[in-house]
Amino acid sequence: MILLEYRIHFRIKNRNLPILIRKKGAAAMQYTDIGIDLGTASILVYIRGKGVVLKEPSVVAFDRDTDKIKAIGEDARLMLGRTPGNIVAVRPLRQGVISDYKVTEQMMKHFIQKALGRKTFRKPIIAVCVPSGVTEVEKKAVEDATYQAGARDVKIIEEPIAAAIGAGIDIAKPCGNMIVDIGGGTSDIAVISLGGTVVSASIKIAGDDFDEAIVRYMRKKHNLLIGERTAEDIKIKIGSAFKRAETDYMDVRGRNLVTGLPKTIRVSSEETEEALRETTAQIIDTIHSVLEKTPPELAADIADRGIVLTGGGSLLRGLEDLIESRTGINTMTAEDPMTAVAIGTGKYVEFLAGARDEI
Ligand SMILES: Nc1ncnc2c1ncn2[C@@H]1O[C@H](COP(=O)(O)OP(=O)(O)OP(=O)(O)O)[C@@H](O)[C@H]1O
Numbered sequence: 204m205i206l207l208e209y210r211i212h213f214r215i216k217n218r219n220l221p222i223l224i225r226k227k228g229a230a231a232m233q234y235t236d237i238g239i240d241l242g243t244a245s246i247l248v249y250i251r252g253k254g255v256v257l258k259e260p261s262v263v264a265f266d267r268d269t270d271k272i273k274a275i276g277e278d279a280r281l282m283l284g285r286t287p288g289n290i291v292a293v294r295p296l297r298q299g300v301i302s303d304y305k306v307t308e309q310m311m312k313h314f315i316q317k318a319l320g321r322k323t324f325r326k327p328i329i330a331v332c333v334p335s336g337v338t339e340v341e342k343k344a345v346e347d348a349t350y351q352a353g354a355r356d357v358k359i360i361e362e363p364i365a366a367a368i369g370a371g372i373d374i375a376k377p378c379g380n381m382i383v384d385i386g387g388g389t390s391d392i393a394v395i396s397l398g399g400t401v402v403s404a405s406i407k408i409a410g411d412d413f414d415e416a417i418v419r420y421m422r423k424k425h426n427l428l429i430g431e432r433t434a435e436d437i438k439i440k441i442g443s444a445f446k447r448a449e450t451d452y453m454d455v456r457g458r459n460l461v462t463g464l465p466k467t468i469r470v471s472s473e474e475t476e477e478a479l480r481e482t483t484a485q486i487i488d489t490i491h492s493v494l495e496k497t498p499p500e501l502a503a504d505i506a507d508r509g510i511v512l513t514g515g516g517s518l519l520r521g522l523e524d525l526i527e528s529r530t531g532i533n534t535m536t537a538e539d540p541m542t543a544v545a546i547g548t549g550k551y552v553e554f555l556a557g558a559r560d561e562i
């Protein structure tokens with residue numbers, strides 16, 4: 204009797220032990236320590252257990268004479284358009300293209316170190332979400348830069364997948380979801396099912412183009428020259444993509460193109476709707492083209508579940524209504540559209556491991 208008990212115990216122990224050890228080992232591999240959303244407008248760093256710890260503009264200022272970096276992030280953004288001759292402030296990832304590897308690498312290093320603080324006991328696993336327009340060579344450059352910055356392992360992730368996970372969509376299900384990520388430089392439209400992208404499109408028209416459209420409108424309509432930062436201000440304060448019940452106004456200062464003197468005019472939200480019409484229409488055309496290429500079963504899922512918007516550009520008022528009115532599909536914005544990609548990037552590896560566990 205005693206012997207039997209012992210044997211049973213022993214057998215259970217023996218059977219369980221290796222599994223437990225394996226599970227523990229696997230669990231350690233499952234997590235990304237850091238997720239980075241390497242956006243054209245901003246960089247966000249997500250740390251497991253802490254959430255998004257850093258959000259700064261992807262801008263670098265450097266001295267043209269010595270090639271030395273002067274400032275990175277918010278400090279550098281303040282220098283945009285205001286730098287003396289030898290200092291230039293650049294966005295190394297403008298429009299989803301890495302214009303300068305070296306600068307991008309320095310920028311990544313700076314933000315990873317800043318997010319982690321000085322004390323790191325163990326090299327982290329880092330997942331990076333790159334703008335969808337980047338080439339394989341550019342992806343490799345980001346990967347190398349991340350290793351250079353001290354990563355133990357690097358995963359490069361597609362933006363729509365990260366956006367979907369961050370928006371709380373269970374992408375592992377065999378069910379179609381449409382995600383529209385409108386960032387600064389690029390808009391990514393994708394239909395996702397079973398953890399992969401089924402149909403997608405990416406256009407270099409997004410939030411920054413809204414600003415440019417406002418600059419053009421002010422010049423044409425009011426003979427007023429304004430900078431991109433003022434245009435962004437207008438967009439954020441009163442900008443609208445769709446007719447609204449009430450009209451908002453804002454006083455805008457710029458330079459009169461005829462007299463060359465400063466001038467202030469009052470701009471209405473209705474005018475912004477007019478200014479943005481062409482640009483928003485391009486995004487909607489792309490949504491249409493993706494819907495057209497979507498297999499019928501998945502299209503039916505999307506009609507049921509709706510379209511989800513992420514990215515800072517989706518914060519433009521009336522965009523949901525506009526998309527809804529042009530597609531006839533219920534459209535909603537993710538809870539925190541600007542951090543969705545960073546959170547999704549951080550959780551991607553956990554998600555992959557979870558999906559594998561379920562199978
Ligand atoms: N409240 C707001 N209303 C409208 N637009 C906004 C608002 N807040 C931010 N934006 C815009 O969001 C854009 C930046 O979004 P986001 O940070 O998602 O871009 P990104 O991820 O860096 O770019 P990309 O995904 O193209 O690489 C900018 O164009 C900014 O002007």
Ligand SMILES: [Mg+2]
Pocket residue numbers: 240242243362384386387514544
């Ligand atoms: Mg983005």
